[in-house]
Structures are given as C-alpha cells and as structure tokens.
Amino acid sequence: MLTAEQACEIVLSLFDGVMRDGKPERFVIQSCELSANSDYWVIRSNSEDYVVHGMTEFCYVGVNAHLINVMTGERETVVSCMSVDEYLQDKYDLEAASGNKYVLTPAIDRGDKPALVNLRRKLQCTYPQTLALLTGKQRYWLTGKRRLLEDAQRLLFEQAIATQIELVLDAGEAVAIGVETWHIEAILRAVRERLC
DSSP: OOOOOHHHHHHHHHHTOOOTTEEOOOEEEEEEEOOSSSSSEEEEEHHHHHTTTOOOOGGGSEEEHHHHHHOOOEEEEETSSSSSSHHHHHHHHHHHHHEEEEHHHHHHTTHHHHHHHHHHHHHHHHHHHHHHTTSGGGGGOOESHHHHHHHHHHHHHHTTTTTTEEEOOOOOOOOOOOTTTTSHHHHHHHHHHHOO
C-alpha cells in the first residue's frame, strides 16, 4: 500500500518542468487524505505562491484533486466542476454495474387508476400512451449515471410518480440523461421522448 508521502511524490512529479516567467514553478501539497473507502489518496496541490503565500493571482484552476490508487499508484484527475465524492460514486456504480446499464423504470401498477391519471397529466399524453410506458422496453424511461437517475427518481417522487432503478443488459431506447436534467420539467421532457 502506498503511503501518503509516496502518493504526494507522484502528484508533485506531474509538475516537473512547469515554468512561469522563465523560471521553474514550485508546487506544494494543499491536502492529502484517504477517500471514504480508503482506496484512494485524495490530493490537492497548487503553486507555492498561492498555497503558502496566499497570492491568489498564482492559483492554478481546473483540477479539483488527484486520486492515487493506494494499491497500484495509478493516478486519476477529478476536474474542478465535479466533487471527489461524485466522481468516486460514479466510478463505484460503474464497477457495480459490471457492463450493464442503469435505467429508470416506472413502479406503477396498471390497476392503480390515480397513479395512471397523475402520470398522464404530468406527461400531457393520452391514456394509451401512458399504458404503453408501463410495458416492454418502453418502460425503460431514462438511462445514465446512477447518481443522476437517483436525482430524477427523487424529482419524480415529489410529483407522485413512483419509479425504480434497474440494471439491464440493453437499455433499448431509454433516453440518456446528464447534468442538464436537474429540474422536474427537464425530467418530464426526457420521459416524454419515450412517447414517440
């Protein structure tokens, strides 16, 4: 298992040869900690002028953290627009899927008339279209990262639309979602695509 010092050396070696104003730039470690599962060293680094001397004009941006695998020393970079926890959760979920796809499917019984009426109203579709969304591969509404599907599931639940997340080999025509589906209207619009 790699020590924190060894992991920090790996990260600092990335900056060998970086120049600023014709002089070698000096980088230091801001923080180094184990991930929640103790499988990665989470290391943040930046220029010495920024970290030690507080000179914000010399802060390098774009990287949130470097992840160093504690067993192999393999490095991964987490960009600044994503949290380390989100990155690792996506990685763990992908491994757990074992090549399968995550899909969001309805958890509505065909005999539950109030739930069907609610779904029909929310999607602004016909009753036959609503029923079609509950059967076969048309019931594979959305696909994507599990974390994003969980957000969609929560938003739909707030609209009294029960769903579940399943792992399937083939997601069929399920609509792939990303970070743009952060509000209920975007989710409903994505599900409506399944009506075509």
